Amino acid sequence: MKSLREELWFDIQGRRGYLNITPQVAALVKKSGVQDGLCLVNAMHITASVYINDDEQGLLHDYDEWLEKLAPHEPVSKYRHNRTGEDNADAHMKRQLMGREVVVAITNGKLDFGPWEQIFYGEFDGNRKKRVLVKIIGE
Amino acid sequence: MKSLREELWFDIQGRRGYLNITPQVAALVKKSGVQDGLCLVNAMHITASVYINDDEQGLLHDYDEWLEKLAPHEPVSKYRHNRTGEDNADAHMKRQLMGREVVVAITNGKLDFGPWEQIFYGEFDGNRKKRVLVKIIGE
Amino acid sequence: MKSLREELWFDIQGRRGYLNITPQVAALVKKSGVQDGLCLVNAMHITASVYINDDEQGLLHDYDEWLEKLAPHEPVSKYRHNRTGEDNADAHMKRQLMGREVVVAITNGKLDFGPWEQIFYGEFDGNRKKRVLVKIIGE
Numbered sequence: 097m098k099s100l101r102e103e104l105w106f107d108i109q110g111r112r113g114y115l116n117i118t119p120q121v122a123a124l125v126k127k128s129g130v131q132d133g134l135c136l137v138n139a140m141h142i143t144a145s146v147y148i149n150d151d152e153q154g155l156l157h158d159y160d161e162w163l164e165k166l167a168p169h170e171p172v173s174k175y176r177h178n179r180t181g182e183d184n185a186d187a188h189m190k191r192q193l194m195g196r197e198v199v200v201a202i203t204n205g206k207l208d209f210g211p212w213e214q215i216f217y218g219e220f221d222g223n224r225k226k227r228v229l230v231k232i233i234g235e
Numbered sequence: 236m237k238s239l240r241e242e243l244w245f246d247i248q249g250r251r252g253y254l255n256i257t258p259q260v261a262a263l264v265k266k267s268g269v270q271d272g273l274c275l276v277n278a279m280h281i282t283a284s285v286y287i288n289d290d291e292q293g294l295l296h297d298y299d300e301w302l303e304k305l306a307p308h309e310p311v312s313k314y315r316h317n318r319t320g321e322d323n324a325d326a327h328m329k330r331q332l333m334g335r336e337v338v339v340a341i342t343n344g345k346l347d348f349g350p351w352e353q354i355f356y357g358e359f360d361g362n363r364k365k366r367v368l369v370k371i372i373g374e
Numbered sequence: 375m376k377s378l379r380e381e382l383w384f385d386i387q388g389r390r391g392y393l394n395i396t397p398q399v400a401a402l403v404k405k406s407g408v409q410d411g412l413c414l415v416n417a418m419h420i421t422a423s424v425y426i427n428d429d430e431q432g433l434l435h436d437y438d439e440w441l442e443k444l445a446p447h448e449p450v451s452k453y454r455h456n457r458t459g460e461d462n463a464d465a466h467m468k469r470q471l472m473g474r475e476v477v478v479a480i481t482n483g484k485l486d487f488g489p490w491e492q493i494f495y496g497e498f499d500g501n502r503k504k505r506v507l508v509k510i511i512g513e
Contacts, residue, residue, distance in 0.1 A: 097236060097375060097410075097512070097513050099410045099411075099512075099513075101410075101479065101481050101486070132236075132238045132240075132372070133236075133238075133372060134273065134275060134370070134372060134412065136412060136477055136479055138477075138478075138479075139488075140487070140488025140489075140491065141488050141489075141490070142426070142427045142428050142488075142490050142491060147331065147335070148281070148335050149281045149327055149330070149331070150281050150316075150327065152316060152319065153315075154314070154315035154316040154317075154318055154319060154324075155315075155316040155324065155327055157315045157316075158314045158315050158316050158324050158327070158328075159327075159328070159331075162306065162328055166305065166444065167440065175432070175436045176431075176432035176433070176435045176436050177428075177430060177432040177433040177435075177436050178432075179432055180430065180432060185432075185433065185436050188427055188428065188433055188436070188437075189436075189437070189440055191427070192425065192427070192437075192471060192472055192473070193331060193332065193471065194331055195331070195334065195335075195473065196425070196426050196473075196476065197476065197477060198335065198336065199275055199277075199336060199338055199477055200277075201240065201275055201277075201368055201370035203240050203370070208240065208368060208370065209279070210278075210279025210280050210281070210366060210368075211279075211280075212280070212281050213279065213281060227488060229479060229486060229488075231412070231479035231481070231486065233410070233411060233412060233512065234236070234238075234372065235236050235238075236375060271375075271377045271379075271511070272375075272377075272511060273412065273414060273509070273511060286470065286474070287420070287474050288420045288466055288469070288470070289420050289455075289466065291455060291458065292454075293453070293454035293455040293456075293457055293458060293463075294454075294455040294463065294466055296454045296455075297453045297454050297455050297463050297466070297467075298466075298467070298470075301445065301467050305444065332470060332471065333470055334470070334473065334474075337474065337475065338414055338416075338475060338477055339416075340379065340414055340416075340507055340509035342379050342509070347379065347507060347509065348418070349417075349418025349419050349420075349505060349507075350418075350419075351419070351420050352418065352420060373375070373377075373511065374375050374377075
């Protein structure tokens with residue numbers, strides 16, 4: 097069994113942002129030498145997501161508006177979590193809606209994707225450095 | 236390490252639909268010869284889901300109504316994504332709520348399930364052929 | 375390839391509850407002897423979740439309130455699923471929002487976590503014994 101473990105670091109400016117990280121993950125798959133296996137990509141922070149969807153600017157705008165509707169940032173005081181001095185309770189909800197992780201098949205040494213699948217890092221409490229873990233196992 | 240990679244194709248009539256694909260996945264586990272490992276099942280399209288829940292007609296109706304409430308199809312014009320000529324922005328949201336993928340343990344050559352777990356393909360933008368990827372690794 | 379498969383049993387009192395099960399999962403990783411691999415943790419029941427987020431009491435309260443808003447228990451009669459004699463249709467929705475499973479990397483014999491990541495069992499239809507599956511594969 098071969099394996100590879102690396103961290104990707106991001107520092108999204110602004111409270112929220114959506115970044116296509118497919119090229120970085122694909123490069124790590126190549127580096128791993130794994131031809132056949134699984135690639136786990138997960139946010140290491142609990143107010144961020146890793147998800148797979150379309151790289152289309154209108155959709156990213158729609159996601160942001162939709163997440164804000166289902167889990168509004170304001171009023172900050174309505175969340176008990178924010179009594180700890182944080183103001184990011186909504187980010188913990190948004191992260192659950194979009195998910196923590198994706199598991200992607202590796203076939204013939206590449207991410208085994210459908211035509212429009214792209215891996216995104218979703219940030220819901222930005223302006224700080226945060227990490228994504230990439231773990232690859234296979235042969 | 237053994238592995239198997241296959242695609243399942245579906246063509247759901249109507250905009251949305253929910254299909255129990257457990258028998259097809261179970262057959263692939265058997266075909267793989269893997270006794271002990273993991274089975275990844277993911278939608279290869281970004282307006283569809285693979286999820287695990289109950290095969291009960293009332294629940295499928297409730298899911299559909301609930302998804303339409305949290306991410307309505309109409310008005311189509313409220314989504315910026317639909318300016319691209321699509322009308323499926325809501326399907327991208329519904330897919331995030333239900334999830335892209337499931338990872339199921341394989342034990343003694345079988346899907347290692349609780350009593351009511353069934354794998355479903357959830358279609359949110361149908362009337363076209365779409366694929367699900369099954370990737371199995373183990374020994 | 376090494377592997378380990380164990381069940382964790384819980385009996386949450388009350389309809390809903392959120393339990394940090396990280397210590398139990400970490401103990402199983404140690405028991406497995408796997409230094410490098412993947413750990414799947416999933417609810418074996420379809421009205422419960424396994425998810426990763428913060429172990430903060432205010433946040434657990436906020437999650438519960440938020441889930442009840444997005445997928446209300448009442449009125450029980452509005453869900454077709456409940457015509458089967460159940461009253462837990464809302465629990466099937468809440469479970470989809472929080473997710474069925476997590477896949478966690480194992481590195482150097484330990485759960486490879488960011489600073490605040492904790493594994494939770496989320497119960498949405500309690501007062502009965504239910505199981506979580508832990509499946510570990512690697513070397």
